[in-house]
Amino acid sequence: MSNINQEVINVILEKLSSVEIKIKNVSFNCIYYKYSRIRTSLIHQTDIFRSVSDTNSIPSYTHYKFTINYKTLNLPFILDNGTDSKIFEEALTIALSLRSQDSDFHWLEKFSLDSDSFSEFGDDASGLPVCRQKIPRTRGSSSRESMFRFEMESRKAQYTKLRDCSIFVGTWNVNGQPPPPSLSTWLACDPEPPILYAVGFQELDLSKEAFLFSDSPREAEWERAVITSTHPGAKYRMLALIRLVGIQLIVLIHIDHYGYVRDVAWDTCGTGILGKMGNKGGVAIRIRLYDTTLCFVNSHLAAHQDEVQRRNQDYRDISDRINFRKPLKLLKSMSVYNFNQRLIQVLLHFSQVYWLGDLNYRLNKLTHEEVKRLLHFHEISNILKYDQLGLEQSGGRVFEGYTENEITFQPTYKYDLNTDKFDSSEKARAPAWCDRILYRGKGIHQVTYRSHMDHRISDHKPVSALFRSDIAVIDEAKQKKVQEEVFKLMDKLENEILPQVTVDQTEVLFGIVKFKEPVTREIIVANTGQVPVEFNFVNKINEDSYCKEWLRISPYCGSIEPGEKCDIRFEVNLEQHLNKFEDILVLHLENGKDIFISVSGDCQRSCFTASISVLCRCSLPILLMSPEQLRLAEAQQSLVLYSVPRELWLMVDFLYRNGLKTKDLFESTALHDDIMKIRDWLDYGSLNPILDNVSAVAECLLLFLQHTKDPVIPYYQMEKCALCTNFNMCQMIIAQLPDLHRNVFLYIAMFLKELLKHSAENGTDVKMLATIFGNIMLRNPKAKKDRPQVARGKVTFVQHFLDNDISGLIMPKQ
Amino acid sequence: MSAGPYNYSYIFKYIIIGDMGVGKSCLLHQFTEKKFMADCPHTIGVEFGTRIIEVCGQKIKLQIWDTAGQERFRAVTRSYYRGAAGALMVYDITRRSTYNHLSSWLTDTRNLTNPSTVIFLIGNKCDLEGQRDVTYEEAKQFAEENGLMFVEASAKTGSNVEDAFLETATRIYQSIQDGRLDLNAAESGVQHKPSQPGRNLSNDLHQKDNCPC
Known part of the structure; x- marks a missing residue:
């Protein structure tokens, strides 16, 4: 009588699958054995792991539990320590032969979404945002059956x-x-x-x-x-x-x-x-x-x-x-x-x-x-x-x-x-x-x-x-009793073999996050169960992504072997104003439970994400405004103080004075840090002058126009503008814009015309400026793509204003 | 070997719902492991448990999804109701607020499950008689008014836990037998696995004769 040992398993697997299998990292001296992966010369991968079923009674092992994933099926067994290897072999043979009979699976075809995936809860879940249909596919019923038979057989006496x-x-x-x-x-x-x-x-x-x-x-x-x-x-x-x-x-x-x-x-x-x-x-x-x-x-x-x-x-x-x-x-x-x-x-x-x-x-x-x-x-x-x-x-x-x-x-x-x-x-x-x-x-x-x-x-x-x-x-009567015991054992096994992880924190707090300044946090997901875990973040009901657009998760899916862990990194990058940002993420374990991870933080106000009408009502930098003043400005109940936002004027004025002759003004990229400095200078206000960096200010100007809460040309008028065929039509539409938006548009146009006067030095041309500013002033609602006609029309629209005399359009200050 | 196979004929999906801290996870644990889990952490997400039971001679696999009770997760946990054949709605007999919230849980259940879903009301922690804050009678009346099955149970002592899960299954099984529950409906929460010819046929017949329902 030989005890189960590595060699025996090796030999048996070779015999059964008639391919060369090598087991590495097999160790019988820990709570659960190092999950070891066996590659066969077939394309399929065979996984074997074993564990002591009663972790409390180490080192006097009573059982070895085997789950051999062969192709896509598991063949689970429990064997007593010192079991004759022949019994193991027999059980494996029975399980394999039962597996190949596959009669147990026919009823499931109806429920399967595709023939490969075996699911016990198929068609009811197809529409569910959380991929529920995958939850229970723990083990094929034929291997369950074979294990049951094996257990009953061993208790026959x-x-x-x-x-x-x-x-x-x-x-x-x-x-x-x-x-x-x-x-x-x-x-x-x-x-x-x-x-x-x-x-x-x-x-x-x-x-x-x-x-x-x-x-x-x-x-x-x-x-x-x-x-x-x-x-x-x-x-x-x-x-x-x-x-x-x-x-x-x-x-x-x-x-x-x-x-x-x-x-x-x-x-x-x-x-x-x-x-x-x-x-x-x-x-x-x-x-x-x-x-x-x-x-x-x-x-x-x-x-x-x-x-x-x-x-x-x-x-x-x-x-x-x-x-x-x-x-x-x-x-x-x-x-x-x-x-x-x-x-x-x-x-x-x-x-x-x-x-x-x-x-x-x-x-x-x-x-x-x-x-x-x-x-x-x-x-x-x-x-x-x-x-x-x-x-x-x-x-x-x-x-x-x-x-x-x-x-x-x-x-x-x-x-x-x-x-x-x-x-x-x-x-x-x-x-x-x-x-x-x-x-x-x-x-x-x-x-x-x-x-x-x-x-x-x-x-x-x-x-x-x-x-x-x-x-x-x-x-x-006795058989029924033994059967109940076996059922209990197998239920227990089944629950034990469910994937288990612990997450070090389910509340991820980001604190105050500023415009365009990404903040990252990490959580640790540790596989504390006995089986490898496949995880992924899944969509919630009525949502078409597993997380909000301001969040990035990496990795958002992966696998973790027992005893191993995985760091998941969350990065928040805000490009719009949210008073508070929060989301609940669903971390789903394949064939197992779901874990909810809450993500939240506060968003610091910035002029970049405020609306033109609010900024024109602000006498001070936005962060110095009292909540009440902001409330009134947002409700358009306070006085309009400026014809264009103060911040816009500060940037354009700087560029007008320092940047007209700068080469490739809007085409060079600035350091992120410099942009953040300008953002803070604008948001907090300062007695110091603006950062003396033309390309950074130029990029801030673009960012500003790109992120204003409502675009310079309102969404509802964007397409109409883009479809204008001549300057007259453009003039008519521009006359219909809200006053402040029209001011901003013409103010920028005037500035661009000024730039073009120095095109020999700064290298700009009409086409290029119209392309850059057309796309940021005539913005689309997020995630909507332009028809090609509209995309071209945006550029043409801006170009009309650069090509023609617009001095007559400037309204006297209110 | 002639032992009845481990194969089950049906899979029933259950959800367990109710306020935070009423003992949903403990009930599940008591049912699957026959143990009381002291110091059970709050469920942040949806736990998953399974057990095979026998009802009227039929082997049934219960798939139980134990949901987080915290109010802030409510919107997310709603997506788990769909396709449940049984809903165990739990309150804590020592905390009246958990009882007061039942109507909101019930509304969710009615809205998000199908009409044949069996709803079972469980007043948990009935071992803490001294701290009782909700009487048996009023809960019983609430259950009757809303057509729910009802029992007071204790995840700690195990009292009535088994019954709640099994009676729910029996009721679902009866619905199938009566034809009230349409197995082919996408969201019935039940899957049927036709018994295989030639396997344990005599045993099945024998059991059918003794079926009480």
Whole structure:
């Protein structure tokens, strides 16, 4: 018995997937083992991790829990410490075979959004902003099923008891003869009636008709003979009768136990002419009696003294080819169990197999006379030394794993008809034990093994064996209790295997954030669960993004392995005025819970994000205004003090005085810090002059025009402006603008015209200035894209004012 | 092996709602783990739990979403109501304010779930009889007036916790049997998995005979 260890897993995985798998970082000495990733040479990735299920009881591990993600399915197990590696292997095989059956998944197709993703809550959630449909896809139901079976199987002793059942197995090569009046000296020779009869015949019908048309009157005759000759102490019912040419098998059940038989099936396998005709071969009946599966095989193997190899081959063919895919429905309540085609040696999977028949193995070397002499001295064991079956079986060439009790009766072949004398014909075939009964499986106790000499119609004597076999009977009450325990265990597992993370803070506070001055905060997300976590931020209801436009999250999705952590960085960058900014983000764990993360802060006022009408009412820098003054200005209840905003005038005036001859005035970028200094100078006011940096002031001017709360040309008039075809139309529209907006527009236009006068020095031209200022003064509502016509029209609109004389448009100061 | 398979026939989605601190997470924990979770932190988000139960011989998988109770999350948690087959609405019998807010929770539930959603009112912390602030009778009356199922429970002692979850499931299952709940409706909160032919058929039949409903 070997304990589970790395090598064992390695070997098994190699065996099962037939690709090279290497496990690294496997360690059994921590709370949960280092999650290790295995790459296969296939494109699929296999993940394996293990953990101690009870973390409180380290280091005395009680369980290893395995979850092997193979392709997209998990195969979870729990194994006791020191578990035989074979059990692990078996469980894995079962799980894999169940997995590949995939029958459990059909019902889900309806709910799946796409065929790859397995979801238990598919179509109701498709419209949900939070991707709810992905929540519960923890494990495929087939692996759950396999794990359940495995757990139940390992606890079987807790809810099954063994019941002693007598099984009578008989075999007789009847040489094509009709049945005698009674078979009771063969079938009813024991004192107590058996619970089950399995009676096999060979050479039931030697006629050509039977061979060619598989139709034989003998079938019914022998059936009747068997039924009427059963033990008089009980009534029997037929469970199944199957015949392949002359090979017939009948299974009868004691009437009292009839209700406890399920899953009856049969199969046949011809190994005769061409390797498949039915003159030789085997038939098999499989039943489930209480909770043990029994299989009876009746075979007639190749004849003749020297055909040992052929007989061995016939045995192997029958073993391999019997697979019970032809179910026989005899009882209404019986359910049919279809076996997986892939399980080749189905016979290996039965709890108990009884193999009977004319196996045709002879005696090596011994002549007729020698056998007779030895028999005379009752030296059966000496003759058995030459028995081909015994020799082949002990040589491992046939009936591996089967047991045959010691033979104490004389050879059952070949007798002169109607006598007990061995063959006296010219051929004088040496006697042999052709007719045999073997068994394999747990809990089988053979009571008798005998021949029945008084049946003389055939050249063979019938043989019978009485078994007392342990049949498992499930105690339903106990089973239910164990089942509940397993359910609980699996529920617990399922909840444990849900992804778990801890987040160091769910309230991210940004304090006061200024215009265009990004502030970042970080949170730490640690995977404190047992499985890798995939996280992403998901949209809330009625929102088309997982966060507001002023926030950037990086990374917004990713994966974290158990024990690892991930820093998530939040960056707030404000380009508009919000009294307070706040949002609740939904951090979603794939297949698991959601965590809400609140983000909030205050926005500092700035002239850059105020409206033109407010700024024209401000006598002081905006941050020096009292809340009441601002309230009145916002309500347009205070006096308009300036025809254009003070801040705009300060910037333009500076540029007018210092920047007219600066090269590439609006095309060079300034340092962010300088821009922030100018912002503060404008917002707080200062006795010092404005920062002496022409390009920074120029950029601030653009920023100012770009971020005013309402654009210079109001949204509702933007398109009309852009579609103007001549200067007259432009003049008419400009006349309709609110006074202050018109002032700003013309003020800028006048300044640009002034700039153009020095275009030789500053390198500007009409087209370039019109393009830059057209796009910022004729702004779009956010996230709306211009039609190409409108985009061109904006530039043309501004250009009209730069090309024409506009001095007449300037209104006298109010 | 003839043991009934672990396969379930239905999946029911539940949500647990109610004011902050009424013990929603503790109820979930008590139900899934059979343990009382002392010092349970406030749920910031939506926790997720699952358990397989048996109702009328049918295996049903409950998927339970335990929502944050804080008022500021209310707008976000509303998106989790959709597609719930059962809603457990919880208040704290020792804090009247949590009871007073029930009508607002109920309005949300009615607006955001479908008409067949089973709403179960749970008065939690019934082990704290000495601090009782809401009488059984008035809550009972509130439940009756609004057609809710009702029980007083304790996540601490486990009293009535199991019943609340199971009775909700029984009621949902009955709705399915009566045809009141349309399994094909997108937001029924129930998924049916037809039982597989050939597996444990006799067992199923046997159980059906004993079904009390």
